Amino acid sequence: MSEKQQQAVITEAAKISFQNVTKRFQVREGRGVSEFTAMDGVNLDVRPGEFMAVVGPSGCGKSTLLDLLAGLSHPTSGQILLDGRPITGPGLDRGIVFQQYALFPWRTARANIEFGLEAKGFSQKERRERARHYLALVGLSGFENRYPHELSGGMKQRVAIARSLAFDPDVLLMDEPFAALDAQTRESLQTELLSIWEQTGKTILFITHGIDEAVYLGQRVAVMTARPGRIKRIIDIPLGKRSEDEDIRSGAEFGALRHEIWSELREEVQRSQAFDRSPVTAKAGLAK
Amino acid sequence: MSLDKAMAATSSTAAGGLATRQAGTGTGRAVAAAVRIRSAAAKVLRSTAAIAAFAAIWELAPRLGLVDSTFLPPLSTVLSAWWDLAVSGALLEHFQASIVRSISGLLLAITVAIPLGLAIGYYKPVAALLNPLLELFRNTAALALLPVFILILGIGETSKITIVLFACTWPILLSTVNGVRSVDPLLIKSARSLGLQPFKLFFKVILPASLPSIFTGIRLAGASSILVLIAAEMVGAKAGLGYLINYTQYNFQIPEMYAGILTISALGLLINQGLVLLERRFSGWKNNA
Known part of the structure; x- marks a missing residue:
C-alpha cells in the first residue's frame, strides 16, 4: 500500500480530521495591518470514540483549533473533516465545554441543560427527561432548580458537561475545562469524565495545558508547538483502563510518559518565552 | 441549660449564633424565637432611627425658636x-x-x-x-x-x-x-x-x-x-x-x-x-x- 492510499484509509476512518489546516489573523499594528499565523499546516486525525488530549504552551493556538472545529471560524487554508465531511459551521453534532463554564446565569441548572435541546427541537417532556438523566449522570440530581451563582465551580462545570452531552453530540470538545478548579475537584472530575466517556462512547478532544491531566485522560496526547501552532508529536498513552482505586499517577510508566511530554513541551515553552520577550508580543496576545 | 441563663445569654449582642445553635432543644427553640423577635425589633429600630431623629429635629427646631416657624412650621403642623x-x-x-x-x-x-x-x-x-x-x-x-x-x-x-x-x-x-x-x-x-x-x-x-x-x-x-x-x-x-x-x-x-x-x-x-x-x-x- 502506498503512503497516499494509507493516508486515505486513515482519513476515512477518522472521526475528526485536520488536513493541512492553517489559520491566519489580520492584526492591526499601528497604522498598518499585519498578518499573524496562529496555526500552520496542522494535520491531526482523531479516531471514532477516541479520547485525544492536546497539550501545548500558552498561545500555541489551542483555542483556535477548538474554534475551527466548533465551526465558529474558518481555516485560511486546508480543511477539517468530521465523519469525512468538511465542517461548514456550528452544529449540534459537536458539544463544547468551556473553561469558564459559559452557563446562562438567568437559567437554572435544568434550564441550562435544556438550552441545547430547545435548539434541537425536543418537546418539553423530553427535555425534562433528558435534563434529569444527564444531571444524574454528572452526579447533580436534586440541583435542578439551582441557578449557576448558587453552584460551586465544580458543580457549574458538571452542569456544563451535562449540557453538552444532553443533545447527544458525537464529539465533545473540551477547552481546558478543569483549569479553573481546585486540585481535588479537578481530580474527581477527571475520573468522572473518564467514566462518562466509557459510558457514552463519545469522541473527545480535550485541550489542556496540564501534562498530568493529558496523560491521565488521553489515549493519545498531541503536543503542539509554540507560535505558529503545529502538531509536534503524537504520543500514545498505553496505560489501559484507569480505575478509581489505583493511583495510576504515581506509577513508573505514568512518570515516564509524563517526562516525555514534559521534555517535548519544555522546548516549546522556552521558544514561546523567547517570543514573549520580543516586541511582537502584543500581536500574539491579540490573536490568542 | 436553664431558661434564665439562656435569656441572659441572649441579651448580649453575640447571642444570635449561640441561640441558633441551641435551637434544636425544647427551651432553645423558645429562646431562638425570642432572639428573632428581638433582632427584628433591632432592625426596625436601626432603619427608622435616622428618620425619627430627622422628624424630631423638624418638630423641635421651630418650636424652640431655632428657625422661624413661619417658614418652617413644626412637623405636626405640616x-x-x-x-x-x-x-x-x-x-x-x-x-x-x-x-x-x-x-x-x-x-x-x-x-x-x-x-x-x-x-x-x-x-x-x-x-x-x-x-x-x-x-x-x-x-x-x-x-x-x-x-x-x-x-x-x-x-x-x-x-x-x-x-x-x-x-x-x-x-x-x-x-x-x-x-x-x-x-x-x-x-x-x-x-x-x-x-x-x-x-x-x-x-x-x-x-x-x-x-x-x-x-x-x-x-x-x-x-x-x-x-x-x-x-x-x-x-x-x-x-x-x-x-x-x-x-x-x-x-x-x-x-x-x-x-x-x-x-x-x-x-x-x-x-x-x-x-x-x-x-x-x-x-x-x-x-x-
Missing part, C-alpha cells in the same frame, strides 16, 4: 395640614394627576427606548448612524425643552407627558445599549456553537443577559420622571403636586406647601419600590437580588 388636604380630596386629585403623568411618560419611554436601545446595541450601523444625534439630545437638559413642548403641544397633559417621556428615554436607552454591548462574549460563543441563528440568539441570550442593565436604566428613569414632572408642573399646570407646591407658596400656605413636598417624596418612594419589585420579578437570578 402633618395636620396634610391630613386636611387629604380629607378634602384635593391631595388625591393632585397626586393622581402627577402619578398618571409620570407613569404614562415612563411607560412610553420604556416602549420607545428599549427597542431602540436593543437595535443600537445589536446593529453597529444603526449605532453609527444615530449616535451623534442621540448624544446631542442626551446632553440637552429636558427642562430646557419645556418651553418648546408647551409652545407646540400646549399647556395640557400632552406637553407634560412628553417631557417626562423625553427625560426618561435617555437613561433607559443608554443602559439598554450598554447591556447589549456588555453581554459576556463567551455566552454568545456558547450559544452560537449550539447552532443558534441570530434571531434566536438575540431573544434567548442577548435580551435576558441585558435585562439587569435595562432595569437599572428604568429605575434611574423613574427617579428623573418625578424630578422633571414636578418642575414642569410648577411652570404651567392646573393640577399636580408641583402645581400644589408652587400655588401654596404663592398664597403663603406654608404648611400645605410642605405637605405637598412630603407627598412628592412618598410618590418617589412608591415608584422606586414598584420598580425594585418588578426588577426582582424579572432578574431574580442575580446574586444581589
Whole structure:
C-alpha cells in the first residue's frame, strides 16, 4: 500500500480530521495591518470514540483549533473533516465545554441543560427527561432548580458537561475545562469524565495545558508547538483502563510518559518565552 | 441549660449564633424565637432611627425658636395640614394627576427606548448612524425643552407627558445599549456553537443577559420622571403636586406647601419600590437580588 492510499484509509476512518489546516489573523499594528499565523499546516486525525488530549504552551493556538472545529471560524487554508465531511459551521453534532463554564446565569441548572435541546427541537417532556438523566449522570440530581451563582465551580462545570452531552453530540470538545478548579475537584472530575466517556462512547478532544491531566485522560496526547501552532508529536498513552482505586499517577510508566511530554513541551515553552520577550508580543496576545 | 441563663445569654449582642445553635432543644427553640423577635425589633429600630431623629429635629427646631416657624412650621403642623388636604380630596386629585403623568411618560419611554436601545446595541450601523444625534439630545437638559413642548403641544397633559417621556428615554436607552454591548462574549460563543441563528440568539441570550442593565436604566428613569414632572408642573399646570407646591407658596400656605413636598417624596418612594419589585420579578437570578 502506498503512503497516499494509507493516508486515505486513515482519513476515512477518522472521526475528526485536520488536513493541512492553517489559520491566519489580520492584526492591526499601528497604522498598518499585519498578518499573524496562529496555526500552520496542522494535520491531526482523531479516531471514532477516541479520547485525544492536546497539550501545548500558552498561545500555541489551542483555542483556535477548538474554534475551527466548533465551526465558529474558518481555516485560511486546508480543511477539517468530521465523519469525512468538511465542517461548514456550528452544529449540534459537536458539544463544547468551556473553561469558564459559559452557563446562562438567568437559567437554572435544568434550564441550562435544556438550552441545547430547545435548539434541537425536543418537546418539553423530553427535555425534562433528558435534563434529569444527564444531571444524574454528572452526579447533580436534586440541583435542578439551582441557578449557576448558587453552584460551586465544580458543580457549574458538571452542569456544563451535562449540557453538552444532553443533545447527544458525537464529539465533545473540551477547552481546558478543569483549569479553573481546585486540585481535588479537578481530580474527581477527571475520573468522572473518564467514566462518562466509557459510558457514552463519545469522541473527545480535550485541550489542556496540564501534562498530568493529558496523560491521565488521553489515549493519545498531541503536543503542539509554540507560535505558529503545529502538531509536534503524537504520543500514545498505553496505560489501559484507569480505575478509581489505583493511583495510576504515581506509577513508573505514568512518570515516564509524563517526562516525555514534559521534555517535548519544555522546548516549546522556552521558544514561546523567547517570543514573549520580543516586541511582537502584543500581536500574539491579540490573536490568542 | 436553664431558661434564665439562656435569656441572659441572649441579651448580649453575640447571642444570635449561640441561640441558633441551641435551637434544636425544647427551651432553645423558645429562646431562638425570642432572639428573632428581638433582632427584628433591632432592625426596625436601626432603619427608622435616622428618620425619627430627622422628624424630631423638624418638630423641635421651630418650636424652640431655632428657625422661624413661619417658614418652617413644626412637623405636626405640616402633618395636620396634610391630613386636611387629604380629607378634602384635593391631595388625591393632585397626586393622581402627577402619578398618571409620570407613569404614562415612563411607560412610553420604556416602549420607545428599549427597542431602540436593543437595535443600537445589536446593529453597529444603526449605532453609527444615530449616535451623534442621540448624544446631542442626551446632553440637552429636558427642562430646557419645556418651553418648546408647551409652545407646540400646549399647556395640557400632552406637553407634560412628553417631557417626562423625553427625560426618561435617555437613561433607559443608554443602559439598554450598554447591556447589549456588555453581554459576556463567551455566552454568545456558547450559544452560537449550539447552532443558534441570530434571531434566536438575540431573544434567548442577548435580551435576558441585558435585562439587569435595562432595569437599572428604568429605575434611574423613574427617579428623573418625578424630578422633571414636578418642575414642569410648577411652570404651567392646573393640577399636580408641583402645581400644589408652587400655588401654596404663592398664597403663603406654608404648611400645605410642605405637605405637598412630603407627598412628592412618598410618590418617589412608591415608584422606586414598584420598580425594585418588578426588577426582582424579572432578574431574580442575580446574586444581589
